[in-house]
Amino acid sequence: xxxxxxxxxxxxxxxxxxxxxxxxxxxxxxxxxxxxxxxxxxxxxxxxxxxxxxxxxxxxxxxxxxxxxxxxxxxxxxxxxxxxxxxxxxxxxxxxxxxxxxxxxxxx
Numbered sequence: 001x002x003x004x005x006x007x008x009x010x011x012x013x014x015x016x017x018x019x020x021x022x023x024x025x026x027x028x029x030x031x032x033x034x035x036x037x038x039x040x041x042x043x044x045x046x047x048x049x050x051x052x053x054x055x056x057x058x059x060x061x062x063x064x065x066x067x068x069x070x071x072x073x074x075x076x077x078x079x080x081x082x083x084x085x086x087x088x089x090x091x092x093x094x095x096x097x098x099x100x101x102x103x104x105x106x107x108x
Contacts, residue, residue, distance in 0.1 A: 003045035007058030011067040017056065019086040024105050025056040029072075029079040031063050036095050037078045043098045044080075047105070055105050 009017055009027055018025045028044045030037035048057035062069040062077060072081065072088065082090040082104055090104050 003048060005048035005052055005057070006045050007048070007056055009058045009060045009065070009068070011065045014060070014065075014068050017058070018083050021056055021083070021086075023055050025058070025083040026101060026105060027081045027083065028057075028059045029062050029069060029074045029077050029081070030059055031061060031077055034077050040078045040080075040095050043096070043101070046098060047101055050102070051105060 007017065018027060026044070026047065028037075028040065030040070044057060044059065051057060060068050062074060076093050078093075078095065080092045080096055080101065081088050082101075092100070
């Protein structure tokens with residue numbers, strides 16, 4: 001359910017792919033059964049395709065990778081978080097507009 005540019009973040013690779021990333025990372029916490037999550041998928045995929053090399057964009061399936069969801073207190077999905085230098089710096093709950101996410105990614 002993701003494009004070629006959209007990464008899959010897991011319990012196993014979250015630290016190396018997200019927390020140790022040298023570029024900003026946008027993480028979409030989602031599940032297959034979540035209709036708002038499905039509505040957000042094209043937006044996440046478009047941002048991933050547009051930011052290759054400048055940022056990482058990926059998804060965490062909360063049903064398959066509950067450790068990350070618990071660690072970050074995910075109680076509602078979709079939840080999108082932005083990480084910079086290993087720290088969560090922004091969080092959105094619900095369907096988010098593409099412009100809001102791309103603006104946040106490009107901010108210093």
